Structures are given as structure tokens and as C-alpha cells.
Amino acid sequence: VVPDGSTVEIITSKSPEALGIMRHSAAHVMAEAVQELYHGAQIGFGPQTEDGFFYDFALDASIAPEDFKAIEDKMAEIIKRDEPFVRKVVSKDEAKEIFKDQRLKLEHIDDLDDSEPIIIREHGGFVDLCSGPHMPSAGKIGPFKLMKTAGAYWRGNSDNEMLTRIYGTAFFSKKDLEEHLHNIEEA
Numbered sequence: 001v002v003p004d005g006s007t008v009e010i011i012t013s014k015s016p017e018a019l020g021i022m023r024h025s026a027a028h029v030m031a032e033a034v035q036e037l038y039h040g041a042q043i044g045f046g047p048q049t050e051d052g053f054f055y056d057f058a059l060d061a062s063i064a065p066e067d068f069k070a071i072e073d074k075m076a077e078i079i080k081r082d083e084p085f086v087r088k089v090v091s092k093d094e095a096k097e098i099f100k101d102q103r104l105k106l107e108h109i110d111d112l113d114d115s116e117p118i119i120i121r122e123h124g125g126f127v128d129l130c131s132g133p134h135m136p137s138a139g140k141i142g143p144f145k146l147m148k149t150a151g152a153y154w155r156g157n158s159d160n161e162m163l164t165r166i167y168g169t170a171f172f173s174k175k176d177l178e179e180h181l182h183n184i185e186e187a
Contacts, residue, residue, distance in 0.1 A: 011133075013172050020048040025085060025135040026075075026144050026170040027053035032126035033074035034166070038063075043128060044104050044154060044163055051180075052169030056152050058104060063164055068146040071166075075144065078124065082139030086122040087132060095120065098127055104154060105129060143177040144170035 002008060011018055027046040034057055035041045044056030057063075063071075090098065092109060095118045099105035108129065112118060121130040123138065135141060146168040154160035171177040 019172065021133055022135055022141055022172065023048035023053040023170050024132075025138070026141050026168065027055050028085070028121065028123055028126065028128060028130070028134070029075050029078050029138055029141060030071065030146070030166065030168055031055045031057075031128065032078055032123060033071050034059075034063075035126065036078075037070060037074055042102055042104050044152075046128070049167075052147065052167060054165050054167045056154070056163040056165045058154075058161060058163050063149055063166060065146075065148065072144070072146055079138045079141050081124060082137050083124045084137045085132070085134035087134075088120050088122065089117045090120055092118060094118075095129070099129075142170055142172040143174045144168055145177060145181065 011021065013022075024047065027048065030053070031043050031046055034055070035043070038057075038059055038061055040060060042058035044058070046053065046055030092112065092114060095109050096106060098120065099109065105128075109118070118129065119131045120127055121132060121134060123134075146166060148167050150165045150167070151162045152165040154163055169177070169180060171180065
């Protein structure tokens, strides 16, 4: 539903913000893939970055670059399903019920202002707190590659738990992805 008085803008792959939107959508697909492959994975935050995207996870297992192929294969499977990214507005109580098994999300929800609406994004069986925007559906995500892992403290605070951060990148064309990877190799 578009509220009365809203501004609507058509974004195409040529729009300056399009690559970031696609990469953020790819981050959600990566998180969905990790949750499907690693039962009980807790999700933190997953934004786009200048060169790609990342997502933070609390996991019982460690993830190394050797595990990327399985995650990338699962991402490709999810993208092929071409399910839509669905935006919903929920109450704080509804959000707590939705994320009852996600302790990091519950902590984040507790910190949200009670007067502000909570926006979630659903994609297939995956759901996250996220105002977006996103691609219309996963099938619009271009070629991607997982790049590296790192440790990251929850909410950037060294007093908090260390999470696993997985970095990836995505582009609208295979040529652009290959050029990016080549430039990284050359550097």
C-alpha cells in the first residue's frame, strides 16, 4: 500500500542506488542460505557495502572459504526460486513473536522505539528486520561471489559476543563481476 502523499520513484539497473539495493537483497539471500545450511544460525545485521555486502552470524560451526561453494550453491537455488521480497509493518509484540528463536534480533527489537513501526522483509522462509528497499524478487539478483570471512563483535562492541561475518559481492553482469575480481587479484 502506497500511503497518500508518498513519493514513488522507478529504479532501474542504471540508477545510482540500484547496485546497492541488489547487493542488499543478495545479503538477505546469503543469510537465508546460511540458515538453511546451518540449523540454528542466529542472524545479526547484513547491509550492502561499497564493494558488496556482508552478514553477521552467531553459529555453532565455523565457516571458512572452503564452505563458500555450498553456500553459493544454496544461494543460486534460492535465486532460481525467484520468490518476492515482501515488506510488512508489524507491532513490537508481533516482531518478538516472529523472531522468538533469534536472540540477536530480540535484543535489537527491545532497543527500538515503541512508537515507531517495525518493518520486516520476508523472502521465502526467511524473515529479517529491514526497511529496505529490495529487488522485487530474488531472481533479479545478478552474479555474485562470497569473498571472505572475519570476526565481528555484535553491534561493534568488544564486550559483546564475537560473530562470524561473511563478505560477498554482486554485480548486474558477469563481466562486471569478473572485472572486479580481476582488479582485486591485480591489487
